[in-house]
Amino acid sequence: MKTLRLYNSDGRELQEFKPLESGHAGLYCCGPTVYNYAHIGNLRAYTHWDILRRTLERFGYEVKHVMNITDVGHLTDDGDEGEDKMLKGARERDMSVWEIAEFFTKAFFKDIERLNILTPTVSCKATGHIDDMIALVKRLEERGFTYESGGNIYFDSTKLPDYGRMALLDRQNLQHGARVALDTNKHSPFDFVLWFTKSKFENQAMMWDSPWGRGYPGWHIECSAMSSKYLGERIDIHTGGIDHIPVHHTNEIAQSEGAFGHHWVNYWVHNEFLIMKEGKISKSKGSFLTLQKLIDDGYEALDYRYFLLGGHYRSQLIFSEESLDGARSARKSLLGRVASFYREIKGSPLPDISDLGKASFSRIEAFDAALGEDLNTPRALAELWQLVKDETIPAAERLAAVLDMDGVLGLNLEEAGEETAGTGEDDELSALLTRRREAREAKNWAAADEIRDELAERGWKVVDTPEGPRLEKA
RNA sequence: GGCGCCGUACCCAAGCGGUUAAGGGAGUGGAUUGCAAAUCCAUGAUUCAGCGGUUCGAGUCCGCUCGGCGCCUCCA
Numbered sequence: 001m002k003t004l005r006l007y008n009s010d011g012r013e014l015q016e017f018k019p020l021e022s023g024h025a026g027l028y029c030c031g032p033t034v035y036n037y038a039h040i041g042n043l044r045a046y047t048h049w050d051i052l053r054r055t056l057e058r059f060g061y062e063v064k065h066v067m068n069i070t071d072v073g074h075l076t077d078d079g080d081e082g083e084d085k086m087l088k089g090a091r092e093r094d095m096s097v098w099e100i101a102e103f104f105t106k107a108f109f110k111d112i113e114r115l116n117i118l119t120p121t122v123s124c125k126a127t128g129h130i131d132d133m134i135a136l137v138k139r140l141e142e143r144g145f146t147y148e149s150g151g152n153i154y155f156d157s158t159k160l161p162d163y164g165r166m167a168l169l170d171r172q173n174l175q176h177g178a179r180v181a182l183d184t185n186k187h188s189p190f191d192f193v194l195w196f197t198k199s200k201f202e203n204q205a206m207m208w209d210s211p212w213g214r215g216y217p218g219w220h221i222e223c224s225a226m227s228s229k230y231l232g233e234r235i236d237i238h239t240g241g242i243d244h245i246p247v248h249h250t251n252e253i254a255q256s257e258g259a260f261g262h263h264w265v266n267y268w269v270h271n272e273f274l275i276m277k278e279g280k281i282s283k284s285k286g287s288f289l290t291l292q293k294l295i296d297d298g299y300e301a302l303d304y305r306y307f308l309l310g311g312h313y314r315s316q317l318i319f320s321e322e323s324l325d326g327a328r329s330a331r332k333s334l335l336g337r338v339a340s341f342y343r344e345i346k347g348s349p350l351p352d353i354s355d356l357g358k359a360s361f362s363r364i365e366a367f368d369a370a371l372g373e374d375l376n377t378p379r380a381l382a383e384l385w386q387l388v389k390d391e392t393i394p395a396a397e398r399l400a401a402v403l404d405m406d407g408v409l410g411l412n413l414e415e416a417g418e419e420t421a422g423t424g425e426d427d428e429l430s431a432l433l434t435r436r437r438e439a440r441e442a443k444n445w446a447a448a449d450e451i452r453d454e455l456a457e458r459g460w461k462v463v464d465t466p467e468g469p470r471l472e473k474a
Numbered sequence: 475g476g477c478g479c480c481g482u483a484c485c486c487a488a489g490c491g492g493u494u495a496a497g498g499g500a501g502u503g504g505a506u507u508g509c510a511a512a513u514c515c516a517u518g519a520u521u522c523a524g525c526g527g528u529u530c531g532a533g534u535c536c537g538c539u540c541g542g543c544g545c546c547u548c549c550a
Binding site for chain 2: 038039042045048306310319
């Protein structure tokens with residue numbers, strides 16, 4: 001089995017991935033809060049975790065991929081006077097909170113699909129697992145990690161000696177309340193709510209009965225409850241955005257290790273942010289870019305995927321129209337090369353990967369090595385390009401190898417084969433091409449260009465080559 | 475105030491002590507072309523923000539300076 005080294009945030013170093021169970025990998029990814037559309041920064045995270053999953057599978061692991069859908073409302077930003085995010089979304093769109101959750105969950109999965117991100121083995125909604133959360137809070141209560149204050153149940157962070165170890169939190173020097181008012185019910189600033197019965201928001205729409213009274217769960221508990229339900233009380237890999245390290249994941253670790261009584265997640269993988277020139281993209285600041293907006297602007301979803309793969313997941317990536325244009329050009333050019341391979345092999349079967357020559361096989365090995373080294377997609381893409389441009393390798397081999405690589409990259413390169421397959425098969429199209437050829441031979445350029453325009457209207461672009469004209473999908 | 479990240483050619487971006495500093499985009503030159511598009515070929519940093527230091531050897535390690543970003547509040 002190929003080795004995969006991952007940067008583990010818990011310990012802050014590159015470590016070789018060793019599964020709990022040989023040949024299997026449990027992957028938990030912090031999913032979206034469905035109160036609004038996902039923006040392109042959110043989508044960056046899911047794309048890189050997709051690469052992680054596909055790499056694990058390529059390297060021989062059977063992956064169980066679990067992702068939560070947070071459909072219970074939590075705090076809005078500090079600019080809003082303490083309103084529930086789901087409630088806010090519902091009010092703005094004149095829907096119920098349940099409808100809002102449903103609506104944006106669908107929108108999210110549509111984006112995921114367009115970006116060719118594999119759907120998780122298990123997608124679980126927070127609202128469907130309230131009982132599991134209550135059970136977990138009870139367990140924490142029995143083990144002495146909780147206290148009641150002001151009607152809410154809190155986790156007592158002082159009961160866990162290494163609280164904050166992953167985030168390297170300095171308990172003494174952190175300036176609490178620097179940006180947000182302190183919760184006076186807390187005994188210690190790091191404590192957090194496990195169960196609310198005293199909502200500070202009015203009109204809380206989602207409430208459930210519990211041993212502590214009618215209310216709703218704290219934000220962090222859902223991930224601990226659902227991940228342990230589907231992956232067990234020890235997990236191979238847990239992913240999330242880098243922003244989650246200090247609070248959300250720190251608290252997940254605290255409550256999970258408190259409840260289970262042992263180490264919980266072996267590898268924590270965190271992605272950096274996509275940023276704009278002006279700084280990071282923020283949902284709470286109102287306007288933000290969605291995948292749909294990019295598509296409306298004439299890009300394809302996979303152009304964006306290609307763009308994302310050009311940067312390493314642990315580096316901030318600068319988004320701009322110019323860089324997305326670059327990605328689009330690159331992907332188009334790549335598809336063009338792959339299409340030419342398809343034309344060259346004329347439908348003959350592709351060689352098996354194991355039968356490839358030394359040159360192409362070593363490219364694949366370098367490609368895998370790049371992925372194995374903390375998912376270095378920029379280097380993997382570079383290997384792909386080197387392979388594609390290597391004239392010493394037969395087209396059939398290059399095609400076989402590049403499609404093999406695409407199993408991880410997910411750029412749908414095989415679609416380049418479909419375009420050429422349709423060429424000339426349609427009688428009307430061939431008739432038009434023939435008429436254009438005749439016009440050109442008669443040097444009747446006006447007529448020839450007219451036909452070219454007509455073909456363009458039908459979605460085909462004429463490409464004149466030394467071997468004659470060829471049609472490509474526009 | 476605390477914690478963390480980054481500064482590589484016009485743009486995006488690899489690189490993690492040692493041959494000529496990946497790759498893509500843009501640009502430029504050429505081939506091809508009725509024109510156009512597309513395609514193909516060629517071409518780019520004596521240098522890695524700056525200044526010191528460690529080392530036989532540094533973009534890569536250490537220190538300082540300048541500049542940018544994120545987190546400490548829900549956020550990928």
